[in-house]
Amino acid sequence: MTEHKTKEHRVTISDLAEASGYSKTAVSFAFNDPTRISKRAFEIIMEAASQIGYVPNPMARNLSLQRHLSIGLLLPQQLDEVMLNPYIVEVLQGIGLECERTGYALTMIPLLHGSITDAIRGAAVDGLITLGMQAEMKAVEQIRLRKIPFVTIDGSVSPQMPGVVIDDERAAYDQMRLVLSLGHRQIALVPMPLDLEGTSSVHRDITGMRMNGYKSALAEIGLKLDGKEIRCYPAECTREEGIAVSRKLQDDGFEPTVVICMSDITAIGCMMGLRGRGLSIPDTISVVGFDGIDAGEIVEPPLTTLSQSGKQKGKAAAKLLFSLIKDNSVEDYRITIPHSIIRRGSLCKRTPNIG
Amino acid sequence: MTEHKTKEHRVTISDLAEASGYSKTAVSFAFNDPTRISKRAFEIIMEAASQIGYVPNPMARNLSLQRHLSIGLLLPQQLDEVMLNPYIVEVLQGIGLECERTGYALTMIPLLHGSITDAIRGAAVDGLITLGMQAEMKAVEQIRLRKIPFVTIDGSVSPQMPGVVIDDERAAYDQMRLVLSLGHRQIALVPMPLDLEGTSSVHRDITGMRMNGYKSALAEIGLKLDGKEIRCYPAECTREEGIAVSRKLQDDGFEPTVVICMSDITAIGCMMGLRGRGLSIPDTISVVGFDGIDAGEIVEPPLTTLSQSGKQKGKAAAKLLFSLIKDNSVEDYRITIPHSIIRRGSLCKRTPNIG
């Protein structure tokens, strides 16, 4: 047992006032606006400060200033799960960039004994960024109670709930169009599971919109999600679930020429699973992902994907939030980030099977 | 411009006291320890609370309670760079897990206008986790001033600076031994650059210890880092720098049978670069990494690596810190996490070139 004494009566501004022979006011100025006291006073105070080891207490400072200098990120899942998702990590990068620019810290707010409400209640932050927040969630109400500004990424944005998104329907449409244009007609679709509870439905809106996009693209050439040529295999955004998909395909005896995933992680898992079953990509079967994460570049063959910049999203969201914190208003309550298709080796042309 | 009014005179405990007809004390109890007031009082107060929209102010609460319910992670680099390093992201997972268990938030503390000292000064946290902190850094002094407990990961741990590490020297030794045992004698070593400044030297200690490990292993069979058969190509932990290494090898006309990297990211970059130059892995050249990140599994061929669990490190560090926060002491000031070798396809046997 090693002792680490740290709390030996923290020295306060009063102590320093006494030690330096000046008033608390003077001390405060010395640290915050030295121009308002004499040079001599400043020096004496600072000297005394390092003598007795004084350093302003951030807690008290915050209360007085009525601000935390920190924004919070409300996590929809356990922190370790969140970090497993490279897309979210990208978002974090973007948020972090803005925080650095503005001198704010970024507080990750985990569920408090499983309760998001309690977590929000106690969050010591000047504003909140949420992930996939839907207007009707009870969390929204709780945030409003706190009377701190907040924005959402990938949620249901509205004038009452500013946020940043991509055009998910269009993105999915583009993704499907590409696949169809290459001649694929036997398709396995891997959406995110539309959870029934509606509580942790980070992806609810998104999944729905993307499915719409898929359907439009299919409809354009007279196809539809029929459960025969074109089937659905929902999966979470994890490699394991991606691998599981490849197994299910085999179990079903379904042999699509392409697998379209709603996330790159799933797609990569899928590639690994398919290869493990002796299929070769893209010769026997193509795979397409969604997100454009880094790892898509390093797999073999590299992953074709619908790329959205999580970093850009995070940055835009933070900007939005800071403008809310500063001016209490935003120019646009909805920021739409562009998406694009990145064509790589995992997807190739396919002559439609005849018969 | 959409207005988002949020600050319309926040309602305080006094307001609720008045509105409910009870005292501030009663209100406080209602929220913190309902058993201390009558059931009736509790209900009336809570009812009134939701009427007028009262919610305790965390800032004031913290000041009064003298705690933030948050620990800080001091970042050695820009947040976006940090997030680019999967190993650090793993550490984050581990820390996050502990935070969830204890109900603490995790605050990422970026440099404040480039100054780590200012960042520390203002950090509103109950304790700090640092990355690669060396005892003689000025940041240490600043943290001591704040009189908050702190631990370090991958730093110079001592009774005065508890922390968690792996046995880096031994790990590097093991890594090199494996390579040598497979017959490799032409070796490219890719350490992290030992920066001269010493300021951002997150890896200083580590690099040095690992180099020692390499040297011991080499010495055992009468070899040494001679700049001929065994050469050094320092590189940062990025894919780009890994790719750059492959280029430098070619420029030098050096044709090692194996490349040993101090991080998986570099190793993966290297693999990509080598393959881009027409070399086949592992037939022509083997590659070995360090860290054991996820991506090592998905590259082709999968990466052989010296695996350390960032998650375990983060978890242990957070545990250490919480014990410091709670009891002001720790059982062991140094936690050593085990490491292991993961053999995969990127490394294969090699008959030593003769002549």
Add this chain to the structure above:
DNA sequence: TTGTAGGCGTTATCAG
């Protein structure tokens, strides 16, 4: 069970 009053450590106001 309830209320009064003082403290947490700063910053801000406003005289001198």
Add this chain to the structure above:
DNA sequence: CTGATAACGCCTACAA
């Protein structure tokens, strides 16, 4: 340029 004094909003002995 300097210094009392009042916020900031909550918690908690202590007294009633």
